[in-house]
Amino acid sequence: MVKVLGSLKTMNISMILRKYAxxxxxxxxxxxxxxxxxAFKSWENIRNIIIQNTYIVIVAVGISFIMxxxxxxxSVGYQVSAIGVLTARLMTAAGLPVWAAILCGIxxxxxxxxxxxGVSVLLKIEPLVVTIATxxxxxxxxxxxxxxxxxxxxxxxxxxxxRGTFINIPYDVWLAIAAVLLAEIVYTYTYFGRxxxxxxxxxxxxxxxxxxxxxxxxxxxVISGFFVAIAAFIYISKLxxxxxxxxxxxxxxxxxxxxxxxxxxxxxxxKMWGLVxxxxxxxxxxxxxxxxxWNQYLQYxxxxxxxxxxxxxxxxxxxxxxxxxxxxxxxRMATQ
Amino acid sequence: xNPMSPILSVKxxxxxxxxxxxxxNVSLSFFPGEVHALLxxxxxxKSTLIKIxxxxxxxxxxxxxxxxxxxxKFMTPALAKDYGIDVIYQEFNxxxxxxxxxxxxxxxxxGRFVNYQHMKKVAEQAFRLFDVDIDPSIAVYELxxxxxxxxxxxxxxxxxxxxxxxxxxxxxxxxAEVEKMFTVVNKLREQGVSIIYIxxxxxxxxxISDKVTVMRDGQKIITLKxxxxxxxxxxxxxxxxxxxxxxxxxxxxxxxxxxxxxxxSGNGDTNIFLEVNKGEIVGLAGxxxxxxxxxxxxxxxxxxxxxxxxxxxxxxxxxxxxSKAIRNGIGMIPEDRKQHGCLLTRSIKTNISLxxxxxISVAGFINARKEKECTIELAEKLNIKAPNLExxxxxxxxxxxxxxxxxxxxxxxxxxxxxxxxxxGIDVGAKQEIYKLISNLAEEGKAILLITSEMEExxxxxxxxxxxxxxxxQGEILKDDFSQARILEMASGMA
Numbered sequence: 001m002v003k004v005l006g007s008l009k010t011m012n013i014s015m016i017l018r019k020y021a022x023x024x025x026x027x028x029x030x031x032x033x034x035x036x037x038x039a040f041k042s043w044e045n046i047r048n049i050i051i052q053n054t055y056i057v058i059v060a061v062g063i064s065f066i067m068x069x070x071x072x073x074x075s076v077g078y079q080v081s082a083i084g085v086l087t088a089r090l091m092t093a094a095g096l097p098v099w100a101a102i103l104c105g106i107x108x109x110x111x112x113x114x115x116x117x118g119v120s121v122l123l124k125i126e127p128l129v130v131t132i133a134t135x136x137x138x139x140x141x142x143x144x145x146x147x148x149x150x151x152x153x154x155x156x157x158x159x160x161x162x163r164g165t166f167i168n169i170p171y172d173v174w175l176a177i178a179a180v181l182l183a184e185i186v187y188t189y190t191y192f193g194r195x196x197x198x199x200x201x202x203x204x205x206x207x208x209x210x211x212x213x214x215x216x217x218x219x220x221x222v223i224s225g226f227f228v229a230i231a232a233f234i235y236i237s238k239l240x241x242x243x244x245x246x247x248x249x250x251x252x253x254x255x256x257x258x259x260x261x262x263x264x265x266x267x268x269x270x271k272m273w274g275l276v277x278x279x280x281x282x283x284x285x286x287x288x289x290x291x292x293x294w295n296q297y298l299q300y301x302x303x304x305x306x307x308x309x310x311x312x313x314x315x316x317x318x319x320x321x322x323x324x325x326x327x328x329x330x331x332r333m334a335t336q
Numbered sequence: 337x338n339p340m341s342p343i344l345s346v347k348x349x350x351x352x353x354x355x356x357x358x359x360x361n362v363s364l365s366f367f368p369g370e371v372h373a374l375l376x377x378x379x380x381x382k383s384t385l386i387k388i389x390x391x392x393x394x395x396x397x398x399x400x401x402x403x404x405x406x407x408x409k410f411m412t413p414a415l416a417k418d419y420g421i422d423v424i425y426q427e428f429n430x431x432x433x434x435x436x437x438x439x440x441x442x443x444x445x446x447g448r449f450v451n452y453q454h455m456k457k458v459a460e461q462a463f464r465l466f467d468v469d470i471d472p473s474i475a476v477y478e479l480x481x482x483x484x485x486x487x488x489x490x491x492x493x494x495x496x497x498x499x500x501x502x503x504x505x506x507x508x509x510x511x512a513e514v515e516k517m518f519t520v521v522n523k524l525r526e527q528g529v530s531i532i533y534i535x536x537x538x539x540x541x542x543x544i545s546d547k548v549t550v551m552r553d554g555q556k557i558i559t560l561k562x563x564x565x566x567x568x569x570x571x572x573x574x575x576x577x578x579x580x581x582x583x584x585x586x587x588x589x590x591x592x593x594x595x596x597x598x599x600x601s602g603n604g605d606t607n608i609f610l611e612v613n614k615g616e617i618v619g620l621a622g623x624x625x626x627x628x629x630x631x632x633x634x635x636x637x638x639x640x641x642x643x644x645x646x647x648x649x650x651x652x653x654x655x656x657x658x659s660k661a662i663r664n665g666i667g668m669i670p671e672d673r674k675q676h677g678c679l680l681t682r683s684i685k686t687n688i689s690l691x692x693x694x695x696i697s698v699a700g701f702i703n704a705r706k707e708k709e710c711t712i713e714l715a716e717k718l719n720i721k722a723p724n725l726e727x728x729x730x731x732x733x734x735x736x737x738x739x740x741x742x743x744x745x746x747x748x749x750x751x752x753x754x755x756x757x758x759x760x761g762i763d764v765g766a767k768q769e770i771y772k773l774i775s776n777l778a779e780e781g782k783a784i785l786l787i788t789s790e791m792e793e794x795x796x797x798x799x800x801x802x803x804x805x806x807x808x809x810q811g812e813i814l815k816d817d818f819s820q821a822r823i824l825e826m827a828s829g830m831a
Contacts, residue, residue: 190700191693198690201679208638208676209690209744210662267681 021313022261022274026281033288040284040291051162053283054176055231055238060254060275061179062227065220067258067265068187070200071127073221074251075135076228079112081247082142083232088151088242091158098158106229112138113225117218127217142244150243154236161237172234179227184272196220200268256303257282260310282306341403342367343499343530344389344419349398351384351554358384359395360554366499368528371521373541373562375534376551376574377791377824382534384554386501389532390423391416420498424488424505432477439476440491462490465523466516482509489520500524501532504624506540518544536623536828538567550574568821575791575820583796584775589616593650594783595635595666595752600644603630605807608644612752612783617774619798620787621823627807628787629671632754635785636668637661648752662691667750669741671757671787673734677741680730684722685711687729688743714743718773735766742773753777754785759793771797791820803827 034041059076066073087105090096096104116134120127162172187193195216198206207213235250236242261278263270282303289299342365351359359381366372374382387393389400391411400408402419411421423429430439437455440462459472466486476484485505492500502521506514521531521544533545541548542562549559550573557573590613597610605627612618620628633639635646637655646653653664661668670676678687688711689696696706711725718739722732729740738758745753755774759767774797778784788794794801795818803810803826810826 189702189704191697191702192700194686194690194693194702198679198682198686201681202675205676205679206690208636208658208668208670210659210748211690212657212659268679269681 022277022281022310026277026284029281029284029288033284033292036288037291040288045287045291049280049283049287050173051170052238053279054170054172055234056250056254056257056279056283057176057276058179058227058231058234059250060258060279061183061272062224062231063251063254064183064258064263064270064272064275065196065223066127067255067263068200068268068270069196069216069220070203070266070268072255072265073116073131073224074128075112075116075131075138076224076251076254077248078135078138078142079109079225079228079247080232080235080250081244082112082138082145083109083229084236084242084246085142085146085151085244087233088154088236089145091155092151092153098155101158102233105233106226109225109227109229109232110222111225112228113221113223114218117221120221121214121217127221139244139248142247146244148244150241152241154240158233159237159240162234163237172238175230175234179230180272180276187272192219197268200264200266253282254279256307260307343403344421345401346385346389347399347401349385349388349395349400351388351393351395357554359388362398362551362554362556364549364556364559366530366532368498368530369525370547371525371531371533371545373533373535373545373548374551375541375548375570377789380551380574381554382551383503385551386423386503386532386534389416389499389501390421420496421501422492422495422497422499423501423503424485424492425503430476430484430487433475435473435475436470436479436487437472439487440472440494442491458494459490462493465493465520466490467519468513468516482513485509486513486517489517493520493524497524497529499530499532501534503534504536505533506535506537514540538570538828541570542567571821571824574824584772586775586779587615589778589799590614590781594648595785596647596650597635598645598647600631600634600641600646602634602642602644603627603639605631605634605804608809610785610802610809612785614751614781614783615778616799617778617784617786617797619794619801620785620804621794621801621827622804622810623827624789625806626804626827628804629756630807631804632668632756632785632787635661636666636754638668662748662750665749665751666754667745667748667752668754669738669745669756669758671760673737673741673761678729678737678744681728683726684715684720684729684732684740685725687740688714688725688747691744692747710747711743714746718743718746719769733766734762735769738762738766738770739773746777750782752783752785754787756787757789758786759788759790767793791823794823795820 030041039045059080063073063076083105086108087101090104091098091101112134116127116130119125119134120130160171162170164171166174187197195206195211198209198211199213199216203213231250232247236246239246257279258270258275259265259278260281261270261274261276263275263278285303285306286299289302345363345365347363349359349362350357362381362385364372364385374385376382384393388395389411391413394410400411402408408415431442434442437452437459440459441455456472463470463472463486466489468483468486470479470483470486476487479487489505505517509517521533524531533541535541545562547559548562548565548570550557550570552574592614593611594614595610595612597608600608608631610618620631622628630639634641635655637657637660641655646655648664648666653660655661655664655666658668674680679690685707689707692710693702696703696710708725715722715725720736720739720743722736729737732740758774759770762770771793774784774786786794786797798818799815801813801818801823803813803823805827813822813826
């Protein structure tokens with residue numbers, strides 16, 4: 001026990017570095033881009049970055065439930081697309097009241113989640129693999145709903161979602177804040193959140209402890225579908241138009257940001273503040289490089305590289321941890 | 337080569353794991369054209385020895401001397417291959433998605449491209465030896481496990497092995513197939529191959545081996561010529577010791593039946609009848625693969641119960657999942673602590689409260705105070721040694737990890753507790769604590785089903801021992817009749 005405690009103490013500095021690495025990266029990038037172009041740190045620009053990313057925050061919060069429970073969802077982009085065109089079509093072409101269209105959109109999102117989770121449980125397939133299969137299915141559904149058309153001229157009350165403000169802050173920013181706080185509360189204080197994380201760290205042990213992991217699997221996907229629907233509303237409201245090609249790509253931005261922010265998809269670990277900073281790190285890279293006048297394709301390369309580095313760093317830390325443990329277990333072997 | 341010089345001599349090999357001695361000063365020689373049987377209970381050190389010879393682990397002390405006079409302090413897998421050492425482990429070492437022929441010729445090259453025709457020929461040749469009909473172009477995972485075993489042995493033949501180590505090779509084979517395997521082993525022996533044969537089945541050892549070495553507690557007890565010994569002598573050597581551990585005495589069990597299993601089949605077990613009373617510890621004995629863990633998993637709802645009925649306190653219960661088992665007062669401490677018992681990367685508190693969260697929550701919100709109280713109470717009761725309950729479980733010693741798993745089960749207020757190998761990988765001092773813990777739980781009135789491969793533990797703790805063999809109940813032994821010899825005989829199907 002004494003030995004273990006000793007090694008814990010020496011681990012502290014590297015642990016802090018690891019835990020808060022994303023903050024240092026964020027601050028570093030912020031200073032870098034501010035130095036390249038002073039316009040970057042103007043309030044106008046920062047405000048823009050925040051407003052442009054509210055829907056990503058909400059999608060990422062939704063996917064975090066799936067990731068924390070130990071999986072990934074690749075179909076989210078087409079979920080956004082299908083929910084977007086359904087809601088838009090219902091409240092424009094079909095003339096449904098806004099609230100009814102919104103309810104239908106949320107229903108569709110949760111149904112998508114139910115399909116992903118349910119198929120995975122029923123057929124005992126890795127959820128990630130299921131979402132690879134449902135991705136084209138949702139794409140087809142989205143195109144069928146839209147009938148190949150774009151929808152614009154939303155009712156004024158729907159446009160308020162991104163144009164209205166409360167204490168000078170747009171409604172969608174409030175929604176993003178609410179989503180993050182809600183998720184944080186669920187993860188920290190509820191047993192549902194505890195179960196999600198437990199599943200992510202060891203699904204079999206969690207099942208043997210008496211947790212209905214099948215129910216949990218479906219529930220995490222349904223919750224994700226709910227958040228995806230909310231995000232889809234903000235997304236189409238912001239763009240003022242939507243067709244079936246709008247949406248794909250969001251899943252990768254959200255998952256990249258989550259991973260960057262330390263939300264792991266194989267250990268049930270992650271914090272909501274990390275997720276938010278991850279998103280804004282990606283956002284300032286994009287915005288900063290635009291302002292610096294860098295080639296757009298270069299941006300893609302840099303984004304991907306940063307993701308690889310983030311995952312690599314995480315993996316490296318894990319391996320170091322395991323090595324330390326092995327050394328503790330078999331000290332004699334190491335000295336041989 | 338001088339037939340009298342050994343292919344390999346291991347000398348004074350010692351190996352410790354975390355202060356537990358797995359092998360102590362073991363010296364053995366293996367000669368060409370000889371089948372050398374290793375005999376001993378689980379944990380006697382047989383597996384450690386063959387792993388050292390195969391280069392899978394490094395010994396702490398001692399040397400390995402080969403017929404060419406070269407001495408090694410430790411082996412590596414590559415070195416073992418160069419010396420023609422091949423191991424057939426208990427778990428298969430085949431690549432499931434490759435064909436039989438590809439597996440047999442794995443790692444060999446003929447020319448620049450893969451030569452399927454040649455591989456097929458090699459495989460067919462090997463199977464002719466065995467007189468079995470296996471299609472060399474079929475994928476290995478499609479074969480029955482007995483056929484897979486034959487593929488493994490065929491591979492050893494193909495590789496022109498000089499020293500073949502067979503760890504429980506007959507386990508997945510039928511009687512007829514064992515016979516065929518013996519013909520192959522005999523052929524290998526004629527070709528001058530040295531064979532180390534590990535088996536629990538006494539009759540096989542007498543049939544096939546030239547020499548037999550008995551091991552116990554990591555030590556070599558004796559090496560005998562097989563023709564000059566008999567079963568009871570070997571059993572005596574295997575057992576031959578006093579119980580060193582001290583086991584707490586406790587008040588006798590009540591006659592109140594808590595768990596009753598009636599004609600249960602499933603997961604490879606058939607027609608199991610079992611009763612466990614309040615305050616009683618029933619030991620489940622059997623060799624590896626006898627179906628003990630399988631039975632525990634059926635009772636706990638992890639694996640499917642195919643037929644039969646389970647009663648708790650006289651009431652029939654339908655258990656289709658662990659959560660239902662827990663709701664009906666059944667708890668299990670799984671065999672594999674790290675994979676199935678606990679969440680290694682989470683805190684002690686999170687682990688202990690995992691099974692009872694809904695009960696200590698209001699409207700879905702965990703009552704932090706209750707959680708803390710409950711975990712502190714259990715941690716104190718079980719004497720979990722850690723600076724605080726936020727400590728990550730992976731930082732604890734094996735014994736304390738096991739206590740966390742027990743605490744998690746205890747939190748559910750279960751009446752029946754199934755312990756599956758509760759002291760595996762736990763050091764000696766902590767074992768005593770676990771014994772005391774199990775004993776105390778029985779005194780408190782829990783009905784306990786104990787699965788363990790350690791004889792002392794089984795005899796020291798149980799009130800009654802039920803012996804399983806090949807998925808069936810072989811018999812029951814009452815406390816007064818406990819003897820290691822008797823259990824071993826029953827478990828190996830001799831009685």
